[in-house]
Every structure is written in C-alpha cells, then in structure tokens.
Amino acid sequence: MFVGTPELIDFETEGGEHWITLKLKDGSVIKVKMEITAVLRLGNDPNTGLPIYGIQSTNVVRMVSVPKELIKKSSPQSYG
DSSP states (O other), rough: OOOOEEEEEEOOOOOOOOEEEEEEETTTTEEEEEEEEEEEEEEEETOOOOOEEEEEEEEEEEEEEEOOOGGHHHHHHOOO
8 A cells, every 4th residue: 555645756768769660460660669758656665665656658659661552542531
C-alpha cells in the first residue's frame, strides 16, 4: 500500500534517441521508440524502503518504407 500523494519528478534523458526497427513480413519497415512524458514518485516499498516510480510514456511510430502493392488510395468522396 502506498501512502501519500504521487510527486511529479523532473527528469532528463541520456543516451540519445533509441529507435527499434521492425521489418514486417509484408515488406513494410517501421521504426518505433518510446518517449517518456512524466515520472512520478509513488512512495516507498514497505518491505525494502526503496522508492517506487511510475512512468508515463507514449510510442512514436515512423513509417520507413511500404511496398507499392500495399498502398491503397481511397476514391474521392463527394461532400454536400
């Protein structure tokens, strides 16, 4: 059980950007990286006394290449 209110902790990243390249069986290549948006200290573990952190993150996805046969253009829609 955690006691208290979570505390927002300032942070900085080290080591640059780390992208994972995924080569899909359909021939597409995408790159993915996790981007940390916030770090919260939630309290301390009652057994060890160590701090417990929660991390908020989002994934960034970049299309690198797609085989031409997978690209499907939709037909124009009429508005009115």
